Amino acid sequence: MGLLAIGTPLDWPEAKKEASKVREWGIEQLLAIWRRAKGKERDAMLWGDEIEYLVVCFDDQGRRVRLSLRQADILTALAEDEKLLREGGGVPDLQRGDARPEHVAPVFHPEFGRFMLEATPGKPWGIGFKDLLDVEPNMKLRRRIAKEHMHATEFPITLTTFPRLGCADCTTPAYPVSGPKLRSQFLPDEIANPHIRFPTLAANIRARRGRKVEINVPVFRDVNTPWPFKDPTVNYDLHNWPEDDDVRNGAAKENHIYMDAMAFGMGSCCLQITFQSKNIEEGRKMYDQLSPLGPIMLALTAATPIYKGFLADTDVRWNQISRAVDDRTAEELGEKPLAHDRWRIPKSRYASNSTYISQDPRLRPEYLDPELVIDPVLKARLVAGGLDDILATHFAHLFIRDPIVVFAEDLQTLDLSKTDHFENLQSTNWQHMRFKPPPPGNDTGWRVEFRPMEIQITDFENAAFSIFMVLITRVILSFDLNFYLPIARVTENMETAHRRDAVSEQRFYFRKDPFGPARGHPGSGSAPGSGTATPSLPPVEDEYTLMTVNEIINGQADDGSGRPGFPGLIPLVESYLDSVNVDVETMCQLARYLDLIRRRADGRLWTGAKWMRGFVQQHEKYKGDSVVGEEVEYDLMRVVEGIGRGETAWGLEKLGVLGKG
Amino acid sequence: MKLILSTSNIMGSGPSVVRRPLVSKSNAELTAALRSNFDSHREQAVASSAPDSTFRSWSAQEGDKLYAPTLDTSGLAEERSAYDITVKLFYLPHVPPSKRCQHAKEAIDLVLRELRVSSIDLLIVSFPGIAFDAEDESEEDEHSDAASLSGLSDPTGGVIEDTNSIVQTWNTLETLHDAGTIARLGLSEFGSHRLARLLQSVRVRPSVDQINVRDCCVVPKPLIIFAKQEGIELLTHNDCTDILPPGTLRELLGPEKGIGILAPSGCCNNSSDGLRGDVIPQWVVKYTAVVKDRGVVENKGYFAAAELQDPRALVSLLSC
Numbered sequence: 001m002g003l004l005a006i007g008t009p010l011d012w013p014e015a016k017k018e019a020s021k022v023r024e025w026g027i028e029q030l031l032a033i034w035r036r037a038k039g040k041e042r043d044a045m046l047w048g049d050e051i052e053y054l055v056v057c058f059d060d061q062g063r064r065v066r067l068s069l070r071q072a073d074i075l076t077a078l079a080e081d082e083k084l085l086r087e088g089g090g091v092p093d094l095q096r097g098d099a100r101p102e103h104v105a106p107v108f109h110p111e112f113g114r115f116m117l118e119a120t121p122g123k124p125w126g127i128g129f130k131d132l133l134d135v136e137p138n139m140k141l142r143r144r145i146a147k148e149h150m151h152a153t154e155f156p157i158t159l160t161t162f163p164r165l166g167c168a169d170c171t172t173p174a175y176p177v178s179g180p181k182l183r184s185q186f187l188p189d190e191i192a193n194p195h196i197r198f199p200t201l202a203a204n205i206r207a208r209r210g211r212k213v214e215i216n217v218p219v220f221r222d223v224n225t226p227w228p229f230k231d232p233t234v235n236y237d238l239h240n241w242p243e244d245d246d247v248r249n250g251a252a253k254e255n256h257i258y259m260d261a262m263a264f265g266m267g268s269c270c271l272q273i274t275f276q277s278k279n280i281e282e283g284r285k286m287y288d289q290l291s292p293l294g295p296i297m298l299a300l301t302a303a304t305p306i307y308k309g310f311l312a313d314t315d316v317r318w319n320q321i322s323r324a325v326d327d328r329t330a331e332e333l334g335e336k337p338l339a340h341d342r343w344r345i346p347k348s349r350y351a352s353n354s355t356y357i358s359q360d361p362r363l364r365p366e367y368l369d370p371e372l373v374i375d376p377v378l379k380a381r382l383v384a385g386g387l388d389d390i391l392a393t394h395f396a397h398l399f400i401r402d403p404i405v406v407f408a409e410d411l412q413t414l415d416l417s418k419t420d421h422f423e424n425l426q427s428t429n430w431q432h433m434r435f436k437p438p439p440p441g442n443d444t445g446w447r448v449e450f451r452p453m454e455i456q457i458t459d460f461e462n463a464a465f466s467i468f469m470v471l472i473t474r475v476i477l478s479f480d481l482n483f484y485l486p487i488a489r490v491t492e493n494m495e496t497a498h499r500r501d502a503v504s505e506q507r508f509y510f511r512k513d514p515f516g517p518a519r520g521h522p523g524s525g526s527a528p529g530s531g532t533a534t535p536s537l538p539p540v541e542d543e544y545t546l547m548t549v550n551e552i553i554n555g556q557a558d559d560g561s562g563r564p565g566f567p568g569l570i571p572l573v574e575s576y577l578d579s580v581n582v583d584v585e586t587m588c589q590l591a592r593y594l595d596l597i598r599r600r601a602d603g604r605l606w607t608g609a610k611w612m613r614g615f616v617q618q619h620e621k622y623k624g625d626s627v628v629g630e631e632v633e634y635d636l637m638r639v640v641e642g643i644g645r646g647e648t649a650w651g652l653e654k655l656g657v658l659g660k661g
Numbered sequence: 662m663k664l665i666l667s668t669s670n671i672m673g674s675g676p677s678v679v680r681r682p683l684v685s686k687s688n689a690e691l692t693a694a695l696r697s698n699f700d701s702h703r704e705q706a707v708a709s710s711a712p713d714s715t716f717r718s719w720s721a722q723e724g725d726k727l728y729a730p731t732l733d734t735s736g737l738a739e740e741r742s743a744y745d746i747t748v749k750l751f752y753l754p755h756v757p758p759s760k761r762c763q764h765a766k767e768a769i770d771l772v773l774r775e776l777r778v779s780s781i782d783l784l785i786v787s788f789p790g791i792a793f794d795a796e797d798e799s800e801e802d803e804h805s806d807a808a809s810l811s812g813l814s815d816p817t818g819g820v821i822e823d824t825n826s827i828v829q830t831w832n833t834l835e836t837l838h839d840a841g842t843i844a845r846l847g848l849s850e851f852g853s854h855r856l857a858r859l860l861q862s863v864r865v866r867p868s869v870d871q872i873n874v875r876d877c878c879v880v881p882k883p884l885i886i887f888a889k890q891e892g893i894e895l896l897t898h899n900d901c902t903d904i905l906p907p908g909t910l911r912e913l914l915g916p917e918k919g920i921g922i923l924a925p926s927g928c929c930n931n932s933s934d935g936l937r938g939d940v941i942p943q944w945v946v947k948y949t950a951v952v953k954d955r956g957v958v959e960n961k962g963y964f965a966a967a968e969l970q971d972p973r974a975l976v977s978l979l980s981c
Contacts, residue, residue, distance in 0.1 A: 042739070044954035127956035278955055478672055478958040577897075578690075579672075579949050579958045581747055581783070584872065584880050584895040 007407030009200040012207035015406040022403040025414045026421035027378050030395060030437070031385040033419065037438040038280055038386075043445030045474075046124035046276040049466045051139060052269035052455055053117045053146060053156035056637055057172050060153075064630055065637045066172040067115035067162050068154050069190060074117065077149040078108045084145065089122050106142040112201075113267035114193050115171070117146055117156060124276070127474065129586045136463035143459060143644070155641045158455045158462065159303065159608075160268045160317045163633045166259060166308040167233070183212060183241040184261035186233070186308065191263045197405055201428075202262040204404045205327040212243045215264055215323040216256035220311035220500070222617070224624035231258045233308065257310045264307070265324020265350070268317040269455040271301070271462055273469050274436070276445045282477065283446035284358040284391070287435045289476045290469075291353050292483045292510065293569075294432040294452040295493035296552050299502040300600055301454040301465060303608030309633075311616060311626045314498040315609035316454060318432075322348040325430065327404065342400075343373050349401055350430035352452075352494040355487060357394045357435060362517065366540040367486045375399050398429045432494070452494075457608055457640050458657045464593035471590075472569060475576045481514040485544040501610060504603045507546035512566060553601035570598050596656050605656040612636065614651050662936065662969040663943075664914075664922070665728045665771065668694035668962045688901045688909075691945065691963050695913055699920040702730045715934045716922050727936075729922060736777030737950055737960060744950045744959070746781040748772050749849070749871075751904045751945040754789040758826035760943070762833040764966070768946040769842060771964050776950055780842050784834065785871050785898075787849040788827060792902055793872045794852070824855075828862045835865045847871060849898065853887040860891065871898045905942045905965055914940060938969040 010018065057068040078084065079091040089105025109118040119142040125131050146156040164170050166186035179189030181199040183206065192198045206212055219229045234252045238244040252258035277283035302315035326348035331341040338344065347354060355372055356363055372393070379396035383389060403424045410420055417440055426434075434449040450469055456462045475481065489509035496506045517537070547556070547566060555568025573594065577587070599605040606614070616622055619632045628636075639649040643657060652658055671694045702719040720729040737744060750768050752761055765786075773779060837843045847869030851859070860866060870893050874880055880895065888895050914922040916935055924935030943966040950960040 042743075045956055127954065474956045474958075477955075480672070576958065578899045579961050580951055580956070581745070581869075581896050584874055584885075584897055587874065587897040 006196075007409040009196055010406045010408055011200075012204045015204055015404070016208070016402060018406050018411055019402040021411065022406055022421050022424055023375070023378065023399050024381075026403075026423075026425050027381055027395070027399065028414060029416060029419050029422040031382065031387075032416040033422070033437045033440070034385065034387060036440070037446070040438055040445055041279045043276055043278050043443075045127040045278070047127075047470055048120055048124045048274050049135070049139075049462070050270075050272045050274075051119050051142060051158065051459075051462060052111060052271075053119070053143075054113075054159055054162050054269060055115050055117060055150065055154055056157050056162070056641075057151070057154050058634070058638070058641075063634045064169075065634045066170055067113075067165065068150075069114045069171050069173060070151075070154070071110060071114045071117065071193065074146070074149050074154075075108060075110055078145070081145075081149065087122070089145075106138065106145060108142075108146065110193050110195065112193055112198055113263055114191055115162070116267065116269065119143075119146060125470075127470070129580075129582050129590075132467050132470070133586055133589055135467060136459055139459035139462055140644075157637065157640055158269060158457055158459075159637075159640060160270070160454050161264075161304055161307065162267070163306040163628050163636065164309040164630070165267060166261075166264060178238065178240045178244075180241075182206075182261045182263065183243045184263075185235050185238050185244065185247075186259065187261045187263050191261075191267070200405045205262060205325055206243065208327040208329065208402065208404070210329060212246050212251070212260045213262060213265075213324050213326055214246070214251045215259040215320050216253040217259070217307050217320060218313040219255055219257050220305075220313040220613075220626050221255075222311065222624045222626050225626040227255070229255045229626075231256065231310075234258055257307045257312060259308055259320070259324075262324045265317075265321035268304070268321055270317075270451065271453040271455045271465060272449060272451050273453075273466055274447050274449045275470070275473055276447050278445070280446045281359070283435060283448050285360055286448045286473055286476065287433050288356045288358040288360065288363065289481060289483050290448065290450050290473070291356065291433055291487070292485055292490050292493075293472065294352060294450070295490060295497040296508060296510075296549055297450075297465070297469070298432075298452040298454065298494065299497040299506070299508070299549055300553070300597070301456060301607070302497075302501075302503060302610075303454040303456060303612070305500075305609040305613040306616070306628050309628050311613060311628060313500055315500050315502060315607065316498050318452065318494065319498055321430070322350040325350045325428075327402070345373055345400065346371075347491075349428060352432045352491050353487065354431070354491075355390075355394055355397055356484070357391055359388065359390060362482050362484060363390075364484070364537065364540060367484050369487050372397055373400050394435070399425050401425060401429060404428055454608070457655070458643055460657055461596065461608075464596045467590070467593050468573070468597050471573045471576065475569075475572045478576055478579070479515070479572065481572070482516065483511050483514055485509055485511050486540060489544065500613075501607075503549045503601065503607055507548050508552065509544050510547045510552050510566065511544045513543070514567070514572075550602045554598055570594055570601075599656060606651070606654040608655065611651050611655050614654075615639070615649075618650055662938070663726045664940070664967045664969060665726055665732075666695055666914075666965045666967070667728070667730060667732065667771075667775075668698050668964075669730070669733050670960045670962050671698075672958050672961050688904050691904060691947075691965070692909055692913060694963060695965070696920075698730065699913075703920065716920060717934065720922075727922075729920075732771075732774060734774055734777055736775075739952065741778050741780075743952055743954075744778075745783075745953045746772075746776065746778065746948065746950045747783045747785065748781050749785040749787060749898075749900070749947045751787045751900070751902075751947070752789055752830075753905065753942050753944060754903060755907075755941070756789075756943055758830065761826075761830045764944045765830070765833055765837065767966065768944055768964065769837060772946060772948045773842075775962070775964075776948065776960060780844065781948075783845045783847055783869060784837075784843045785847040785849055785869060786830065786834065787871075787900070787902060787904075788830075789902060791850050791855070793850040824858055824862070827859060831859070831863050831865075835863070838865045845869065847894075847896075849900075850902065853881075853884045856887065856891070856893065866891070867893060869894045869896055871896045873898055873900070900947075904945050907940065907942055910942050910965070910967060911940055936969055938971055941968045941970060942966070943968055 055068040057066050075091050084090045084105050087105035089107050091108050104122045106122050107120050111118050121138050143156055175188035175190040177188050178185055181189040181203045231252055234247055236247055277286055298316055304317040305312055305315055328345055329341050330336045331338050332345045334344050354369055374393055374396040378399050379392045382392035432452045436447040438444050453465055493508045496502060496508055499506050553569050555571050556565025558565045615636055616628050616632055621629055621631045706718045720727055721731040834846050838846055845868045846865055848867045849871040851870050874897055913919045916925045921935055924937050945965045947963050949958055951958050
């Protein structure tokens with residue numbers, strides 16, 4: 001989450017009336033950024049990771065675990081920690097103590113959920129290989145500092161979702177459900193961060209939609225699961241708000257777990273990595289090349305098998321967040337003919353990328369979505385302001401949305417030295433990659449954020465996946481790799497990644513040859529995005545095929561017709577490491593990280609999702625009916641909390657996190 | 662005649678370099694990269710329908726040296742200070758140590774021309790027949806190290822590698838260091854005993870020792886402690902010591918499976934454009950230019966030098 005501005009937020013539909021103004025001003029601010037930073041060059045490779053925590057509170061006597069809603073108190077305690085402030089850490093949003101140029105201690109941030117914390121390193125990481133060795137200890141330090149500012153019964157946990165979020169008595173303190181902002185029948189308004197931005201975000205999404213958000217996750221059908229499954233926790237007799245009609249109108253789908261509030265999605269923890277590129281061109285290239293890796297890394301980090309006290313038939317969080325912030329109207333969704341809204345929109349604001357943005361000659365027009373919805377007026381303004389067609393298209397696509405949270409104070413004058421209106425749209429487009437322009441006022445460069453990965457239970461795993469992605473970016477740039485495939489296939493892969501055990505059971509569209517066509521190849525003569533087919537290259541369909549995650553990560557022996565197959569991301573990383581000077585100690589640590597990923601991909605190790613599912617199913621209190629009860633949850637969370645201290649439990653050896661990690 | 666073979670920049674040219682077998686040692690990288698570079702030059706020559714599409718059209722002869730392909734001196738994209746340039750020089754078995762001084766200068770000079778720079782940051786030298794053995798090291802036993810020093814462990818039966826010849830070679834490198842051509846010197850596959858012995862007799866100390874520990878992280882404690890004490894950085898590599906055996910090179914250059922720089926064996930075939938004689942690899946050099954603060958490998962490649970010897974001279978060599 002970005003910095004939290006203070007002001008008077010407009011309710012819907014007042015905010016709607018200002019939407020065009022915010023968009024137009026946002027575009028002017030973008031053009032100001034473009035004029036200032038388009039020629040920014042030779043920035044170093046810097047990167048940062050974000051770790052998000054759930055804060056849970058154990059009741060050992062009652063064998064219960066609940067979410068702690070003391071985020072504000074914990075952040076205050078962190079913000080007042082003299083030692084942390086001296087070392088440049090703390091909580092910048094609370095703005096106590098002086099800002100220090102030399103940030104070293106970790107930094108903590110509020111998140112949407114009042115039970116969440118986010119922690120980042122105090123300063124960005126470099127690419128020096130010894131820097132990479134500091135990542136895991138720093139993640140452990142962040143966890144320890146967070147823990148030190150909590151009560152004895154409270155712990156920071158890195159799970160995507162709290163297993164029984166939305167069940168009765170799942171928070172401490174407890175609050176009544178069905179509040180005016182969320183109007184959820186499962187969660188209290190107090191579940192969200194009380195900063196005015198967050199309840200407004202939730203309320204205006206609901207208001208814009210015209211009903212509550214609607215999240216249906218397929219339930220896992222176990223031996224004793226009643227079938228057809230009707231979510232037994234749904235209350236059809238509530239009459240507090242007009243939106244209580246949603247369930248009577250069929251919002252809760254058969255054989256699905258039903259959820260009705262933004263917090264079910266935005267309360268998820270993720271592992272996000274941001275990379276600084278040397279210039280805008282390299283940033284655009286990285287954005288495009290990392291895009292097809294998104295679904296693969298989502299499947300490989302799968303860690304979300306439980307929702308609202310039930311085993312789900314999916315393994316990842318992505319679509320639930322997507323639906324939890326889906327503000328599209330019935331017209332935009334295509335349920336009603338267009339009368340008031342401007343266009344049909346195929347995806348939620350939280351969804352996989354819908355376009356590529358690089359001027360790479362290898363980007364064939366066939367990879368793009370011909371139906372991509374854009375705002376033609378805003379695009380024309382961007383092109384007139386100097387943006388090239390393909391980048392203008394990208395932003396004109398992001399800007400088809402309405403701003404959700406609009407502060408009255410910001411609508412007085414347009415300030416081109418600020419980026420608030422631009423960021424309003426940019427940061428509420430939650431795609432799986434984000435292309436981030438340099439912020440005003442410091443020397444930060446063009447950046448790319450990789451957002452699909454699920455948070456892992458241990459810091460060892462989180463460090464492993466972060467560093468793997470860092471190495472992948474270096475591999476892409478060094479070998480000039482080409483992972484392009486039609487963006488529609490990336491979207492399909494994103495769906496595939498949701499399937500239970502997709503890492504072992506599913507196949508994904510992936511480019512067969514990451515090396516071709518060679519640089520300077522006459523192949524793609526026509527300009528990218530020009531909409532015409534590329535002459536003299538093989539059909540796009542011949543460039544890619546279905547592969548398992550194992551084949552993508554570890555490589556194929558051959559492609560089935562005797563030619564060399566896809567080389568594999570880990571062998572590519574190893575080739576890269578062979579080409580740079582790495583000291584013995586670093587290489588051994590990197591080998592541990594790569595080994596975890598190698599074995600997660602080939603099935604010798606399990607994803608977090610598979611382990612949690614197995615843990616629930618073998619628990620003596622589990623009845624084979626898909627229900628994850630309070631005691632099962634308690635034991636699961638106790639194990640998750642204890643892993644870092646080397647405690648063992650059922651199946652942990654299959655997670656590959658024991659031992660030194 | 663002398664052959665100077667080059668891979669050109671193997672980054673980004675992709676396939677030959679990173680293709681399977683990816684896990685093998687980097688001898689495969691060298692041979693595949695040479696082959697692919699030859700092939701692509703031949704294809705270009707054929708495609709441009711030059712009157713002469715033999716290797717002559719894409720190689721260059723300067724004096725008694727044949728460059729195949731012609732040296733590509735497009736250089737680096739950014740200014741010199743942005744890069745970390747590491748060069749690894751492989752001395753080969755069967756080549757007399759007396760030639761090493763000259764070989765070092767030749768090899769470094771080629772790299773400097775290729776990258777259009779006047780200095781490199783690190784030169785690592787690899788001596789034939791020296792392979793680090795973790796078990797020998799952990800025994801802390803002078804005898805085992807002495808045994809490998811005597812050259813008995815060299816399976817190819819090449820020259821005997823003794824401390825004297827290593828020190829002599831090192832002295833040449835020291836002069837290149839003094840001249841500012843090489844900022845730091847390093848070694849490959851040295852155990853602590855061998856390192857200790859070398860340190861006694863050199864003026865410019867090695868700052869790097871490269872060992873092959875790809876598959877196991879069991880670097881012996883004595884070596885780690887010794888290296889730390891002496892301020893020597895232990896780096897990893899994945900190269901094999903006998904990086905270019907004569908048979909491999911002959912095949913690469915030969916008329917049947919290779920590029921046809923060499924004429925078919927036998928003396929009756931005069932129709933071939935190929936060169937005659939026996940090819941003897943002299944040295945191999947690998948270079949990498951990494952953009953320091955971005956970790957991007959911008960240029961990586963190899964040169965290999967070989968002597969082409971008159972068959973009659975070879976006969977007399979073998980008979981003595």
